[in-house]
Amino acid sequence: MVQLFAADGKFPDVVAALEARGWRRLPFVGCPKFELKWTNYAKIAWRRVTPSQVVNHLQHSVLFSRKDHFTDLLYAHAAAQRDAGGQSQVDSCFPRTFDCSRPRDRILLQRWFVYSQAVAELKQSLRVGSTAQVGAALRLVRAVLRDGESAACARQEVEDVLKELERRDPQFHAVGSDGANVWICKPSNLSQGRGIVLCSSLQEIEEIDGQGDHDKLEGELEGKGISKWVVQKYIEQPLLLQNGRKFDIRQWVLVTELKPKPIVFWFYRSYLRFCARRFELSRLQDRFTHLSNYSPMWSSEKFQDILRQEHGRDVWTETILPQMQSTARLALDAVLPKLKVVGRGFEWLGFDFLVDEHHHVWVLEVNVSPDVSHSTSITAELAPKATVDALNGALWACRSRLYC
Structure with a gap:
């Protein structure tokens, strides 16, 4: 039987990957009868999602992208850890x-x-x-x-x-x-x-x-x-590369299940987004000095090689990557208990990390429906492969629970 899917035009890699599997695309994202839907969070009609339908969001996942709610949940998680007699790392990784x-x-x-x-x-x-x-x-x-x-x-x-x-x-x-x-x-x-x-x-x-x-x-x-x-x-002392430019790291994370415990996939390749101009702290009004959404990119492999050449050791694997993973785990622990699987929902998240000059990693924010456009050669290479991996992970989670 042919399986039907609905997807926005802004996700061409999803369309290509599913059609390559023999799935048939519905003409409108709002079509109620589908096996899988991939769209923005706001377009999911949660009350109409049936137990057998796959959707690319978890209900309430916007708690990640709403900066006030994300902050509240991180600090509440930290307080709960302290009340239980433990120590919280929130202040060590979240400005x-x-x-x-x-x-x-x-x-x-x-x-x-x-x-x-x-x-x-x-x-x-x-x-x-x-x-x-x-x-x-x-x-x-x-x-x-x-x-x-x-x-x-x-x-x-x-x-x-x-x-x-x-x-x-x-x-x-x-x-x-x-x-x-x-x-x-x-x-x-x-x-x-x-x-x-x-x-x-x-x-x-x-x-x-x-x-x-x-x-x-x-x-x-x-x-x-x-x-x-x-x-x-x-963070006033960021690590600078590319002739003194600030950057952040976009890391993709996939959550396919919440109970009995979360199932989380870490995409092994990430990428760096650079600011368009050299970093000068005094130029506070210049967005191109401080914000990195507009600029050239590096793959994490190139960053890893540069760090190895400069320091004579694998700083990425030994220092930066473990911090990114532990920080992401902390954020997931804080927010996931508030989320709900509706139908066969899953969530693809985009974590934004900053590395300071001491190689300390900070999480700046988390994005729901992260950008997967082919805006540069780096994302044109990474996004299609990551999309296939995300679909494989989501559909595997369905099959492993006798869903699909």
Whole structure:
């Protein structure tokens, strides 16, 4: 019997892979009778999905891509781990993030902003010499360290305080030595870098949060209003490649089952997305300096080779990849319990990671329905193969449970 599928035109690799298997494509994505549907999350009519139908989403998976909900779930997971007597790694892999719609988060943001500014002043004082603010900065961080003694402005004391902060604060290296103290404001409900603004003062953050759909975003939102903002500490010392350009890593992950325990597939090939211009922290208004959605790409294999040549060892396999996997596992543990399999649903996720100059890995966000367009030669090579792998994994999960 011929099997029927529905797929949006934006997924040509899905269409090609299924037609190569002998499946027949339905003329409209909204057709109710299908064996498999591959479309955007918003187009899934959950109440109409039957137990035998395969859909490319898990219900409520948008909790990953909604930045406010993702933040809430990560921090709730961290609190549960601490309450159980364990330790959480959330602060070690997720930059401090605050939901500006909540009064408590606004207060915490102010406190952490001032703390980060003090750390930035101390780091800058070691680089360029003592500054006028270093005494106040020392007093503030001494308070953070629960040492009420007033601090002299001696260089050795600054060094000692910074060493202690490095030991205690897992996000110590998120702050650079330029005294900038940069934070990134993100609309909770947008993706692909839309609406993002970089700020270096609390006043700027408060103005942006208070404006909603402000003028800077006009023409960019495609009719989508901004309901909430999250404010996240910007990683000021990213690892730079390609003549001093910042990059992130897009990693695909497939979830095919939730119970009795999640079944997760890790795509062994990922890719780097570079910013179009050289990194300069002072150019906060230049999107092409800080956002990497527009630019040339490398395969993870090329990155691995470059690191091996530079360091004489396999930094990718030994250091970076394990951090990416443990961070993804933490995010999945935090969010998957809130999701539900409807029909024979599965989810293909796109994790965005950043590597700092210390080879520490940070998760920036997670995307539902990640971009698989052939925008560069790298994605043109990787996307078709990954699509076939995703279909194989999803259909294998069905067969293994006597679904298909």
